[in-house]
Amino acid sequence: MARIEIEMIEEFVFETELAIRIRDINYGNHLGHDVLVSLMHEARVRFLESFGFSEADIDGNGLLVSDLAVIYKSQSFYGDTLKFEIGAGEFNTYGCDLFYRVSNTKTETLVVLAKTGIVFFDHARKKVVKTPRAFSSHFSKSRCGLLV
Numbered sequence: 029m030a031r032i033e034i035e036m037i038e039e040f041v042f043e044t045e046l047a048i049r050i051r052d053i054n055y056g057n058h059l060g061h062d063v064l065v066s067l068m069h070e071a072r073v074r075f076l077e078s079f080g081f082s083e084a085d086i087d088g089n090g091l092l093v094s095d096l097a098v099i100y101k102s103q104s105f106y107g108d109t110l111k112f113e114i115g116a117g118e119f120n121t122y123g124c125d126l127f128y129r130v131s132n133t134k135t136e137t138l139v140v141l142a143k144t145g146i147v148f149f150d151h152a153r154k155k156v157v158k159t160p161r162a163f164s165s166h167f168s169k170s171r172c173g174l175l176v
Contacts, residue, residue: 031099032097032098032099033099034097034127034141034142034143036127036129036141037116037127040113040114040115040129041114041115041116041166041167042074042078042114042115043111043112043113043114044071044074044075044111045109045110045111045112045133046067046071046110046112047107047108047109047110048104048105048106048107048108048109048110049106050106052106053106057105058103058104058105059103059104059105059108059139061100064098064130064140065096067110067112068112068128068130068142068144071112071114072114072126072144075114075126079163079166081163084151086148086160086162086163087160087161087162087163089148089149089150089151089157089160090148090149090151091146091148091149092146092147092149093144093145093146094123094145094146094147095144095145096142096144096145097143098140098142099140099141099142100139101138101140101141102137102138102139103139104132104139108132108133108134109132109133109134110130110132110133110139111130111132111133112129112130113128113129113130113131114126114127115127115167116166116167117167119159119164119167120159121158121159122147122148122156123145123146123147123148123156123159124145124146124159124164125143125144125145125146126143126144126146127142127143128140128141128143128144129141130142148160148163
């Protein structure tokens with residue numbers, strides 16, 4: 029069976045912690061995959077807020093998630109706190125990839141490697157737009173392969 033591979037960036041520019049709640053646990057008694065995507069969403073919102081943006085307003089435009097890849101490395105359980113590290117890379121004309129490294133704060137065990145592709149979007153015109161310089165300027169060439 030072919031496995032997904034994600035070529036991770038080397039430097040993450042943001043981190044936040046999220047606690048695993050009882051409602052996050054599935055029938056296997058560990059973190060549900062659907063909840064992980066929601067936790068990644070929360071971490072992404074915090075990441076954007078750290079730069080003064082929201083998902084609906086990045087220099088006047090929003091963003092859309094165009095793809096998602098997740099590689100599970102270990103389980104997570106009720107009571108765990110997860111550290112989400114996020115960085116950006118693989119910039120192109122209309123978007124980039126956001127990379128996530130998720131680890132258990134207590135055991136320092138790697139739990140997940142993931143990425144979401146995002147595109148910048150004018151919701152009023154229903155069109156993709158160029159990557160805002162106000163966003164890309166926060167990331168150096170050496171960190172993320174940014175083409176400026």
